[in-house]
Amino acid sequence: MDIRELVESKARAAREAAATLALCPTRLKNEALLQMARGLAEKTPQILEANRVDLERARTRGHPRAFLDRLTLTDGRVEEMAHGLRQIAALADPVGKTVETWRRPNGLEISRVRVPLGVIGFVYESRPNVTADAAGLCLKSGNAVVLRGGSEAIESNTMIAAVLAKSVEKVGAPADAIQFIDNPDRAGVTALLNLPQYLDLVIPRGGEEFVRMVSERSRVPVLKHDKGLVHIFVDASADVAMAVEVTDNAKTHRPGVCNAVETLLVHRDIAPRFLLALAKRLGTAGVELRGCPRTLAIVPTARPAVETDWDTEFLDLILAVKVVDDLDEAIRHIRRHGSGLAEAIVTADLRQARRFTREVDAAAVLVNASTRLVDGNQFGMGAEMGISTSRLHARGPVGVEELTTTKFVVLGDGQVRE
Amino acid sequence: MDIRELVESKARAAREAAATLALCPTRLKNEALLQMARGLAEKTPQILEANRVDLERARTRGHPRAFLDRLTLTDGRVEEMAHGLRQIAALADPVGKTVETWRRPNGLEISRVRVPLGVIGFVYESRPNVTADAAGLCLKSGNAVVLRGGSEAIESNTMIAAVLAKSVEKVGAPADAIQFIDNPDRAGVTALLNLPQYLDLVIPRGGEEFVRMVSERSRVPVLKHDKGLVHIFVDASADVAMAVEVTDNAKTHRPGVCNAVETLLVHRDIAPRFLLALAKRLGTAGVELRGCPRTLAIVPTARPAVETDWDTEFLDLILAVKVVDDLDEAIRHIRRHGSGLAEAIVTADLRQARRFTREVDAAAVLVNASTRLVDGNQFGMGAEMGISTSRLHARGPVGVEELTTTKFVVLGDGQVRE
Numbered sequence: 026m027d028i029r030e031l032v033e034s035k036a037r038a039a040r041e042a043a044a045t046l047a048l049c050p051t052r053l054k055n056e057a058l059l060q061m062a063r064g065l066a067e068k069t070p071q072i073l074e075a076n077r078v079d080l081e082r083a084r085t086r087g088h089p090r091a092f093l094d095r096l097t098l099t100d101g102r103v104e105e106m107a108h109g110l111r112q113i114a115a116l117a118d119p120v121g122k123t124v125e126t127w128r129r130p131n132g133l134e135i136s137r138v139r140v141p142l143g144v145i146g147f148v149y150e151s152r153p154n155v156t157a158d159a160a161g162l163c164l165k166s167g168n169a170v171v172l173r174g175g176s177e178a179i180e181s182n183t184m185i186a187a188v189l190a191k192s193v194e195k196v197g198a199p200a201d202a203i204q205f206i207d208n209p210d211r212a213g214v215t216a217l218l219n220l221p222q223y224l225d226l227v228i229p230r231g232g233e234e235f236v237r238m239v240s241e242r243s244r245v246p247v248l249k250h251d252k253g254l255v256h257i258f259v260d261a262s263a264d265v266a267m268a269v270e271v272t273d274n275a276k277t278h279r280p281g282v283c284n285a286v287e288t289l290l291v292h293r294d295i296a297p298r299f300l301l302a303l304a305k306r307l308g309t310a311g312v313e314l315r316g317c318p319r320t321l322a323i324v325p326t327a328r329p330a331v332e333t334d335w336d337t338e339f340l341d342l343i344l345a346v347k348v349v350d351d352l353d354e355a356i357r358h359i360r361r362h363g364s365g366l367a368e369a370i371v372t373a374d375l376r377q378a379r380r381f382t383r384e385v386d387a388a389a390v391l392v393n394a395s396t397r398l399v400d401g402n403q404f405g406m407g408a409e410m411g412i413s414t415s416r417l418h419a420r421g422p423v424g425v426e427e428l429t430t431t432k433f434v435v436l437g438d439g440q441v442r443e
Numbered sequence: 444m445d446i447r448e449l450v451e452s453k454a455r456a457a458r459e460a461a462a463t464l465a466l467c468p469t470r471l472k473n474e475a476l477l478q479m480a481r482g483l484a485e486k487t488p489q490i491l492e493a494n495r496v497d498l499e500r501a502r503t504r505g506h507p508r509a510f511l512d513r514l515t516l517t518d519g520r521v522e523e524m525a526h527g528l529r530q531i532a533a534l535a536d537p538v539g540k541t542v543e544t545w546r547r548p549n550g551l552e553i554s555r556v557r558v559p560l561g562v563i564g565f566v567y568e569s570r571p572n573v574t575a576d577a578a579g580l581c582l583k584s585g586n587a588v589v590l591r592g593g594s595e596a597i598e599s600n601t602m603i604a605a606v607l608a609k610s611v612e613k614v615g616a617p618a619d620a621i622q623f624i625d626n627p628d629r630a631g632v633t634a635l636l637n638l639p640q641y642l643d644l645v646i647p648r649g650g651e652e653f654v655r656m657v658s659e660r661s662r663v664p665v666l667k668h669d670k671g672l673v674h675i676f677v678d679a680s681a682d683v684a685m686a687v688e689v690t691d692n693a694k695t696h697r698p699g700v701c702n703a704v705e706t707l708l709v710h711r712d713i714a715p716r717f718l719l720a721l722a723k724r725l726g727t728a729g730v731e732l733r734g735c736p737r738t739l740a741i742v743p744t745a746r747p748a749v750e751t752d753w754d755t756e757f758l759d760l761i762l763a764v765k766v767v768d769d770l771d772e773a774i775r776h777i778r779r780h781g782s783g784l785a786e787a788i789v790t791a792d793l794r795q796a797r798r799f800t801r802e803v804d805a806a807a808v809l810v811n812a813s814t815r816l817v818d819g820n821q822f823g824m825g826a827e828m829g830i831s832t833s834r835l836h837a838r839g840p841v842g843v844e845e846l847t848t849t850k851f852v853v854l855g856d857g858q859v860r861e
Binding site: 044047048121127129133135140142143225226241244246247264267270271273274275278360378382383384386387388389390391392393394395397398399400403404405415416417418420421430431432433434435436437438439440441442 | 462465466539545547551553558560561643644659662664665682685688689691692693696778796800801802804805806807808809810811812813815816817818821822823833834835836838839848849850851852853854855856857858859860
């Protein structure tokens with residue numbers, strides 16, 4: 026079968042399964058999730074064996090150590106995947122939830138009720154654990170999913186997806202609701218993006234180029250996971266110790282992810298005190314500072330920033346630093362360079378906080394908190410498919426509720442339109 | 444200037460105005476809406492004069508009378524447009540509304556707050572009054588809009604849009620927030636659909652072919668207004684008088700719109716009683732019935748239905764009628780032929796009502812109520828841009844709230860990620 030036919034047959038099977046899954050009772054979906062967790066535990070040796078094949082190929086291709094680390098599965102990591110599925114089973118079922126109900130003057134009772142989106146295409150370049158997370162979140166929200174992982178993890182992902190689908194079947198839920206495209210050909214992605222008749226949504230997760238390619242080519246609606254060019258603005262009134270804590274956490278907690286800070290904007294009045302304290306702390310953590318001229322005057326050990334640094338998602342222990350005159354300059358800088366994912370201010374001044382949260386437009390704006398907290402789990406929304414930078418449908422962490430749509434249910438006793 | 448440059452310059456101007464409009468206080472937006480209403484009233488002679496040019500051209504092109512009727516503006520119709528704008532001014536401002544707020548164990552306070560989508564492209568084939576509605580709804584929700592109406596109403600629309608933008612300017616709000624493409628060239632639509640850098644959303648409104656063309660070509664996210672292939676299922680337990688009322692209203696109240704019923708499904712047990720009563724009522728109203736063989740056995744005056752009738756949006760005084768064995772057959776028929784806009788059941792049986800509302804998937808499912816009630820105003824949501832059949836972002840009537848997105852506002856006192 027050629028790759029287009031293969032992808033189409035899987036998408037069609039998912040569409041058929043979706044109709045059944047949408048009406049599955051919560052209990053059956055939770056049983057499926059728990060069985061998926063058990064399946065992963067039982068098949069750990071086979072999963073690790075498949076992973077070894079991926080690792081060997083990656084090594085011969087000369088991938089860097091950090092890449093190999095992310096690709097590597099262990100007993101512990103497979104158990105984490107299983108644990109994630111058990112956590113998803115414990116989440117409230119979003120399907121059937123009534124969002125609001127009201128009564129009209131003519132006695133009509135109108136409700137908005139959550140229903141699954143249908144079929145979701147998930148195309149990702151990430152580590153193999155994402156396969157289990159995505160399948161679990163889609164199943165819980167009553168959606169069928171067509172998974173297409175990166176070619177480097179193809180053996181691991183194929184094995185994991187097979188175990189998951191088998192587990193779904195075992196409890197009597199529709200196994201076709203979890204489809205995996207086990208052909209690493211890039212044409213498979215293109216084929217998937219051209220099936221609006223079977224897919225309701227495509228979620229891409231990966232590098233900037235990859236996400237752009239998917240967004241531009243897709244005939245299916247896309248929920249984007251764009252890059253995170255994240256700023257923190259340290260206001261004149263900020264508590265220096267707090268500003269150092271928050272910046273340190275936002276930069277060093279996990280520098281390779283989208284909600285890590287990339288550019289620090291500092292009010293000129295606090296710059297001398299704050300930047301010296303920060304440089305000391307971040308120096309210990311091995312962070313390279315790239316500063317504007319005013320920053321360099323305070324921290325001579327910093328490297329001079331170049332123009333492109335303000336638009337670079339370093340995803341590394343590098344922080345661009347700019348001293349600004351006031352909040353207005355900070356907001357202008359963020360409007361020009363921000364990617365709309367997360368933006369933070371550290372301030373003690375209520376008026377500045379209110380202006381920042383109102384005038385800065387991003388999926389999340391934070392006051393006196395680390396941008397690393399922008400995350401489904403941290404927000405209390407449960408596991409997430411990622412963080413959407415789209416403006417439509419879902420903006421910010423995408424959890425099980427964001428994988429649903431609503432329908433209006435209207436109850437009457439013979440009302441007609443006058 | 445060529446059409447692509449023209450459209451791009453208007454979209455760019457809208458994008459710049461959007462940033463200002465997003466932060467406009469409610470009072471200023473409402474002043475603008477009231478001034479827009481006054482502007483229409485004051486410039487009625489000029490608007491009617493422009494409309495005469497459109498009408499003359501339409502007549503020489505031999506458009507049918509119904510088309511000319513819809514195109515015609517009168518003093519009364521312009522006053523209706525102004526009244527619509529005053530009603531939009533009276534709506535609650537969706538921008539800044541907090542959807543929900545919660546506190547995390549670490550003391551973080553998280554809110555979801557409504558903000559404008561940004562710039563909306565509205566491409567429509569409808570009557571000129573839609574221009575004022577769309578401009579008003581976008582302005583109220585803090586969005587800039589690029590309007591592109593049908594070529595038949597180009598003179599009327601150009602005049603109306605100019606009056607509206609002038610009125611916005613008069614109160615000191617950003618006049619560039621209302622852009623109108625006054626070039627009837629179809630290439631203007633294509634140009635607009637290729638500006639994802641300036642537009643956040645495109646809403647097409649018009650015939651089936653037109654909406655499909657826009658959806659397929661657009662690189663900007665689309666909120667679809669698809670056709671309405673709407674069913675009513677009359678269950679065995681239905682109150683016959685109620686079923687006749689509801690069906691009559693859904694078919695004859697305004698047959699040319701998307702929420703009018705097109706196919707009637709009738710439980711075999713109630714078919715003899717109900718269909719005779721219905722045929723009598725609808726006969727008086729001049730409705731042509733196209734029946735399945737079992738329908739014809741009861742109502743011999745009906746025309747035999749052909750297979751394509753089950754997939755036809757008549758938009759006319761024609762109703763396809765099919766007798767079915769039970770609810771399951773009705774649901775199967777709806778799944779196969781429905782367009783997902785509105786579906787209704789008439790029943791006295793709670794269990795059937797619950798099954799229908801759960802198992803039928805549409806933007807709106809109704810029990811014992813006319814499908815003509817699926818409408819923003821009837822639902823109490825205020826004026827609408829139309830009724831979305833998309834699953835993402837907004838499903839059903841699209842009012843001012845549906846023209847917004849949300850951002851997370853996170854307030855802390857130094858929280859970091861552990």
